[in-house]
Amino acid sequence: MSSILHSLGPDATNHLGEVNNSTAFVLYYLPLRARAEPIRMILHYGGVNYQDVTIPMTEWPAIKERRCIAPFSQLPSIRLPGGEIIAQSGAIARYAAKLAKIYPSDPLAAARADMIFEYAQELNMINPLLNFWPMETDTWSNNNRTFFDNLPRHLDTLSTMLAEKPFFCGNTPNHGDFAIFHVLDACITMKPHSLDEYPVLINFLERIQNIPSVRVYLENRPPAHEVGLCGSYIQREIGRIKHQDWHK
Numbered sequence: 001m002s003s004i005l006h007s008l009g010p011d012a013t014n015h016l017g018e019v020n021n022s023t024a025f026v027l028y029y030l031p032l033r034a035r036a037e038p039i040r041m042i043l044h045y046g047g048v049n050y051q052d053v054t055i056p057m058t059e060w061p062a063i064k065e066r067r068c069i070a071p072f073s074q075l076p077s078i079r080l081p082g083g084e085i086i087a088q089s090g091a092i093a094r095y096a097a098k099l100a101k102i103y104p105s106d107p108l109a110a111a112r113a114d115m116i117f118e119y120a121q122e123l124n125m126i127n128p129l130l131n132f133w134p135m136e137t138d139t140w141s142n143n144n145r146t147f148f149d150n151l152p153r154h155l156d157t158l159s160t161m162l163a164e165k166p167f168f169c170g171n172t173p174n175h176g177d178f179a180i181f182h183v184l185d186a187c188i189t190m191k192p193h194s195l196d197e198y199p200v201l202i203n204f205l206e207r208i209q210n211i212p213s214v215r216v217y218l219e220n221r222p223p224a225h226e227v228g229l230c231g232s233y234i235q236r237e238i239g240r241i242k243h244q245d246w247h248k
């Protein structure tokens with residue numbers, strides 16, 4: 001397999017992934033089930049054509065160093081047809097939501113949808129707990145305890161806010177719904193009974209995952225044994241990988 005770093009070229013204008021007229025952009029991310037999930041779900045929901053490029057962890061340190069596709073030294077980022085790079089998951093999710101035509105045009109409605117998205121961002125600690133930190137570290141166990149001790153408070157809030165509505169802002173999903181879906185989905189991946197006392201939220205998850213285009217995405221995304229870092233929860237407990245050295 002040729003190296004992604006080499007395909008990026010010396011001036012970073014030669015990149016892996018062609019953006020043609022039928023492709024909105026290239027989405028760059030790492031092999032994680034984390035911050036790119038809501039973005040991908042939004043794009044599938046809206047039928048937006050894009051190219052998904054996963055940077056192998058073995059190549060990430062060198063690509064991070066060069067900053068050509070990661071201006072803040074982190075991913076996700078997208079590369080537009082003209083070559084411009086946009087980073088930060090929130091900015092990308094909003095852009096994706098606009099292309100998918102699910103970002104409200106009314107400023108107040110947009111603020112309401114953003115409010116839900118930002119709340120999901122506050123719960124993003126679930127991402128390194130699931131994908132990143134090795135389970136035997138104190139970082140994992142301390143953050144795991146704090147996150148799941150506080151989770152019921154957040155689930156109460158979300159359940160009350162959603163109430164009888166199909167989606168957080170009404171009858172159709174916005175970007176925030178997909179972001180909340182990702183957080184709740186990751187919670188039940190780690191603790192299958194964590195939503196048992198919140199039928200409103202379980203129904204919400206089912207409603208989102210039963211959207212045909214979203215279901216296609218969820219059924220075809222990389223399986224647990226292909227994502228996560230060595231020793232992470234998703235590798236060890238879901239993917240059943242006993243040991244994998246990313247640095248080989």
Ligand SMILES: N[C@@H](CCC(=O)N[C@@H](CS)C(=O)NCC(=O)O)C(=O)O
Nearest residue numbers: 034035073074075076087088089090
């Ligand atoms: N504020 C950024 C955070 C991005 C972030 O934390 N990215 C992580 C993966 S989820 C990353 O690139 N980690 C690799 C690294 O920091 O070297 C965003 O929302 O996009």
